[in-house]
Amino acid sequence: MVAMLTARAGAVSADTIRETIRIGHIQQIKSIVERLKAIPEGRGNMFDNTVVMYFPENGEGHHSHGTEAPFIVLAGDNCRLKMLGHYIRLPYHGTEGHKTIGNWYATLLNAHSNPIEHYGDFDLEMSPKKLDQKGAIQQLLG
Numbered sequence: 001m002v003a004m005l006t007a008r009a010g011a012v013s014a015d016t017i018r019e020t021i022r023i024g025h026i027q028q029i030k031s032i033v034e035r036l037k038a039i040p041e042g043r044g045n046m047f048d049n050t051v052v053m054y055f056p057e058n059g060e061g062h063h064s065h066g067t068e069a070p071f072i073v074l075a076g077d078n079c080r081l082k083m084l085g086h087y088i089r090l091p092y093h094g095t096e097g098h099k100t101i102g103n104w105y106a107t108l109l110n111a112h113s114n115p116i117e118h119y120g121d122f123d124l125e126m127s128p129k130k131l132d133q134k135g136a137i138q139q140l141l142g
Contacts, residue, residue: 026054026072029052032052033074036050048076050075050076051076051079052074052075053071054071080111080142088139096131098126098131100122100126100133102119102122103119103135106118106136106137107137109136110136111141117135
């Protein structure tokens, strides 16, 4: 499908091509999760001990001309993050309570016994506003 779209790139918008790619990615993720659920492991299945993370190929609107896209996290029953069955929306960029990708990575490391205060550089727009950027995203830690 992507090859057909790119062959006729003049007739298809970049947004349409990106959307087609994202749909294909999600179909692949669905296939992976279904296969993991079919493999017995311990008292459950292999997906119970898995976290699948999909980070779309384009950034949020304040990073590029891409369309905004969420991170999708699919987690089995034994996930160490407090997020099963939840949709989580944190405050917008540059406002109190907003968290960055650095906070997300710090959260993953803290949840898996590697406590760090922060991952990566601080956000240049948030720093002058003295908005807290340190640490893990507490709403996700169990």
